[in-house]
Amino acid sequence: MRIAMIGAGKVGQAIAGALRRGGHDIVFGLRQPDAGAVDQQRIADAVRTSDASVLAVPVGAVGEVVAASGGFVGRIVIDATNPLGIGADGLGLTMGFDTSGAERIAALAPQARVFKAFNQTGFENLADAPAYAAAPAMFVAGDDAAGKRMVMTLVADAGFAAVDAGDLRGARLLEPLAMLWIELARKRGLGPDFAFTLQRKEPSA
Ligand SMILES: NC(=O)c1ccc[n+]([C@@H]2O[C@H](COP(=O)([O-])OP(=O)(O)OC[C@H]3O[C@@H](n4cnc5c(N)ncnc54)[C@H](OP(=O)(O)O)[C@@H]3O)[C@@H](O)[C@H]2O)c1
Numbered sequence: 679m680r681i682a683m684i685g686a687g688k689v690g691q692a693i694a695g696a697l698r699r700g701g702h703d704i705v706f707g708l709r710q711p712d713a714g715a716v717d718q719q720r721i722a723d724a725v726r727t728s729d730a731s732v733l734a735v736p737v738g739a740v741g742e743v744v745a746a747s748g749g750f751v752g753r754i755v756i757d758a759t760n761p762l763g764i765g766a767d768g769l770g771l772t773m774g775f776d777t778s779g780a781e782r783i784a785a786l787a788p789q790a791r792v793f794k795a796f797n798q799t800g801f802e803n804l805a806d807a808p809a810y811a812a813a814p815a816m817f818v819a820g821d822d823a824a825g826k827r828m829v830m831t832l833v834a835d836a837g838f839a840a841v842d843a844g845d846l847r848g849a850r851l852l853e854p855l856a857m858l859w860i861e862l863a864r865k866r867g868l869g870p871d872f873a874f875t876l877q878r879k880e881p882s883a
Pocket residue numbers: 684685686687688689690708709710733734735736737739742743758759760761762796797798799800801802
């Protein structure tokens with residue numbers, strides 16, 4: 679597939695590398711593409727020529743990106759952002775319980791097919807999931823059944839165990855899960871070299 683990566687920072691580069699390794703083409707959708715770079719385009723052009731787009735920008739840039747894309751009409755949008763901000767207790771989520779960043783994007787782009795994925799672990803793991811003996815879990819939330827099959831395939835091709843977390847409201851659980859990873863990795867000393875996995879019991883005889 680051809681994927682528009684909106685943002686070429688830590689997360690954009692990490693997912694792009696993982697998806698390229700999985701056999702996909704990446705074009706970066708940027709506000710100022712380098713005219714000489716074959717893999718960079720304006721956001722609208724990258725989105726229009728791709729099978730799906732990944733949002734890898736700060737949450738504060740989402741409105742601008744939706745506008746620049748023309749509203750992602752009919753397009754699959756994978757939201758890798760997290761609605762983070764600095765509060766009284768330091769870094770934390772700025773919304774939750776009754777909505778999510780992903781649902782806010784769906785409200786801003788009502789004709790887009792929005793999914794939450796690639797937000798739940800650090801960029802180090804997004805780049806290198808196959809380094810783990812057991813594939814790290816990556817939950818996928820979104821409403822569109824056909825689009826979800828495609829997103830689950832992309833997540834698996836990036837080296838994760840893709841797990842269907844239901845409709846887009848599931849993002850209300852996946853954004854706090856990202857916060858838990860951040861808390862453990864960046865504040866509580868675990869560092870970035872760990873990932874959450876999903877295990878199953880052996881079926882009893
Ligand atoms: N860091 C992590 O480990 C991690 C993990 C999972 C999810 N996330 C989430 O992923 C998102 C990106 O994080 P990051 O660490 O990759 O940030 P980053 O390294 O700062 O990169 C941000 C990217 O967004 C672009 N950008 C900023 N404002 C923009 C705008 N108005 N329009 C278009 N592009 C814009 C920047 O491009 P310019 O060069 O044009 O400024 C840059 O390429 C955040 O929402 C974050 O919460 C982060």
